[in-house]
Amino acid sequence: MAVQAVVFDIGNVLIEWVPERYYDRVYGERMRKRLFAEVDLHGMNDVVDKGGNFRDTVYACAEANPEFTDLIRDWHDHWIELAAPVIPQSVRCLRALRAKKITVFALTNFGIESFDYAKSIYLFLEEFDRAYVSGHMKVIKPEADIYAMLETDCGVAPEGLLFADDKAENIEAARARGWQTHHFTGPQGWADRLVAEGLLKREEILP
DSSP: OOOOEEEEOOBTTTBOOOHHHHHHHHHOHHHHHHHHHHSOHHHHHHHHHTTOOHHHHHHHHHHHOGGGHHHHHHHHHTHHHHSOOBOHHHHHHHHHHHHTTOEEEEEEOOOHHHHHHHHHHOGGGGOSSEEEEHHHHTOOTTSHHHHHHHHHHHOOOGGGEEEEESOHHHHHHHHHTTOEEEEOSOHHHHHHHHHHTTSOOGGGGOO
16 A cells, blocks of 8 residues: 555654663763663653653652662753754655645654653654654554554554654564565664655655
């Protein structure tokens, strides 16, 4: 079936999301390894992505781990430094699709407050036809419900959706529902896929 809508993940597709890199830079690799080994920061972030209050969730984790209180609070207080930089070629693809009136959605594991903050910095996050944000949906990828909720809301048949995500488990969950998928390992591969599908021309996404 021809692609009727393109679905972008955000973290590591449009914006790099490697929190460890911030901690390496600010505190050093040795301290970062201790922190991530002793505190489940990605599990903490899952709570935020499921709708937990951003500040309250991070600060509660910080208070529960007094040896690392300041470092954990940075997850909130310096969050935009963790969620950076932009992946320019992917943004060009998003905007080229929109310019051609091709429907573009986001399907992202993202907290409510952190997504609002990100939109104030990365203005292209306002440019989707619809953004499906896990914090509002109270469910995260790769749980089946989040994909079903998007299908029901947008009205596009699963086989008409082309979904790009950097995590194999998220791709597999979408594929199991009949979605067309692209495992994102870099922006050039994604651009090539969009050209191969006939959605874009190569010259439309040049810098």
